[in-house]
Structures are given as C-alpha cells and as structure tokens.
Amino acid sequence: MLSVRNLDVRYGQFRAVQDVSMEIAQGDIVSLIGANGAGKSTLLRAIAGALPVYSGSVSFKQQDVTQTPSSTRVKQGLSLVPEGRRLFADMTVEENLLLGTTVKRSGDWNIDRIFETFPNLVKRRHSKTGHLSGGEQQATAIGRALMSNPDLLILDEVSLGLSPLVVDQVYASINSLKGAGTTILLVEQDLGRAISFSQRAICMLEGKVVLDKPTCDTNKEEITQAYFGLHQSNNQEAS
Numbered sequence: 001m002l003s004v005r006n007l008d009v010r011y012g013q014f015r016a017v018q019d020v021s022m023e024i025a026q027g028d029i030v031s032l033i034g035a036n037g038a039g040k041s042t043l044l045r046a047i048a049g050a051l052p053v054y055s056g057s058v059s060f061k062q063q064d065v066t067q068t069p070s071s072t073r074v075k076q077g078l079s080l081v082p083e084g085r086r087l088f089a090d091m092t093v094e095e096n097l098l099l100g101t102t103v104k105r106s107g108d109w110n111i112d113r114i115f116e117t118f119p120n121l122v123k124r125r126h127s128k129t130g131h132l133s134g135g136e137q138q139a140t141a142i143g144r145a146l147m148s149n150p151d152l153l154i155l156d157e158v159s160l161g162l163s164p165l166v167v168d169q170v171y172a173s174i175n176s177l178k179g180a181g182t183t184i185l186l187v188e189q190d191l192g193r194a195i196s197f198s199q200r201a202i203c204m205l206e207g208k209v210v211l212d213k214p215t216c217d218t219n220k221e222e223i224t225q226a227y228f229g230l231h232q233s234n235n236q237e238a239s
C-alpha cells in the first residue's frame with residue numbers, strides 16, 4: 001500500500017526527517033510514536049504530499065508519488081487528517097463532510113454512514129464547526145477524510161486536546177474501520193493504546209526511525225527505550 005524509501009525532509013538546512021524507510025501493507029494498522037519534535041508530522045505531511053521531499057521516494061499502491069501533488073494523492077486514495085483538524089469554521093458539519101466528496105472516489109462511505117459511525121455529530125449536523133467541542137471537531141475531520149473513501153487513512157494525533165472519554169469514543173469509531181479493510185497510519189502518544197490498537201509500532205527519534213516492530217513482538221519498555229534514545233539500532237531485538 002505504502003512504501004517509503006530513504007526519505008529526507010528538510011526545513012532549510014535542518015533535516016527533520018532523515019533516511020526514513022517503511023513498508024505498509026494493505027489492511028495494516030500502524031502507530032507512529034515519538035517525542036515532540038521527533039519528525040512525525042513532517043513525515044506524515046511528506047507522505048501526503050503537503051511538504052516537498054528533499055531526497056528519497058514515496059510509493060503508493062505501487063506508483064511513485066514523490067512528486068505528485070497532494071490533491072492527486074487524495075484522488076488516488078491517500079487521505080491525511082492533519083494535526084489541528086483544519087476544518088472550515090464558518091461551514092457546518094455537513095458542509096465540511098461534503099467537501100470530502102469533491103474527489104469523487106467510489107466506495108462505501110457516504111454521509112449517512114459517517115453519521116452512523118459518529119453518532120455524536122447527528123445533532124450537530126447543521127452547526128458551524130467553529131462552535132463544536134474538540135471531540136466533535138475531531139470526528140468531523142476524520143469523517144471528512146473518510147468521505148473520500150481512502151485506501152490509506154493517515155491520522156496525525158487523533159487524541160490531541162481531547163478528554164480520555166472522548167478519545168475512547170473516537171477510537172471506537174476508528175476501530176470500526178479496521179473491519180472495513182482500511183489501512184491506517186496514525187500518531188499515538190499513549191503507548192498502551194498504540195500497542196493494543198495497532199498491529200505495528202514505529203518509533204521516531206530526532207528524525208530517524210529507531211524501532212519498527214509488530215506490537216505483538218514488543219512492549220512498553222522497549223518502545224520507551226527507543227522513544228528516549230536508549231535503544232541503539234532499528235529493529236534491534238530486546239535483550
């Protein structure tokens with residue numbers, strides 16, 4: 001589904017993402033973990049085409065998309081829910097959701113199914129998103145991405161700014177996507193949740209991937225070590 005090879009992304013001279021490679025297969029659920037500033041958002045934005053790549057490549061469904069505009073990647077089935085949600089505050093929930101259909105990809109997602117998946121949005125259907133709670137905004141942002149019927153859904157910090165209860169609700173909704181076969185790459189800071197929700201954990205430190213393992217083969221301690229740089233090399237077995 002996604003193949004990232006030796007990716008470098010820079011802000012001026014600063015290498016925010018350094019020599020990152022990863023392969024994500026169809027149906028994989030992958031959590032991206034790392035401290036503030038580790039390069040997670042930069043990597044996700046580069047994969048989605050929102051940031052130019054300095055070197056390396058991104059392939060999506062066997063096609064090199066390294067130089068492809070983000071709008072074309074959405075049409076191809078790659079959708080990013082960015083950190084901070086980026087909704088149109090003066091438009092209603094329904095209007096924001098309908099924006100997701102402008103790419104006209106066929107699939108099972110339509111506005112009725114979004115409201116079934118996120119029942120907390122039903123009563124807010126005609127409210128401007130600027131007036132919504134954080135959880136409602138997050139659900140709208142995820143719903144808008146789903147309206148494009150993505151094959152790969154990338155979620156940057158779904159839990160950011162939400163209360164634990166609302167995070168549970170958002171995850172319960174995302175959980176229903178697993179059954180639908182959608183491939184998901186998400187940033188999750190809660191290691192327990194990352195391990196229980198996803199099949200694979202990728203940890204970044206200072207722009208590099210320092211751990212990439214199936215969650216059944218790792219644990220909180222090993223990921224914590226990688227997170228703080230106590231883990232020496234990628235894919236190193238815990239001793």
Ligand SMILES: Nc1ncnc2c1ncn2[C@@H]1O[C@H](COP(=O)(O)OP(=O)(O)OP(=O)(O)O)[C@@H](O)[C@H]1O
Nearest residue numbers: 011014016034035036037038039040041042043083
């Ligand atoms: N527009 C920018 N210009 C210059 N440097 C930037 C820019 N955006 C991010 N950076 C730097 O790049 C590095 C990686 O940032 P990035 O936002 O990708 O990290 P992150 O892992 O997503 O962090 P967080 O969890 O805080 O969102 C940081 O050192 C950050 O300061």
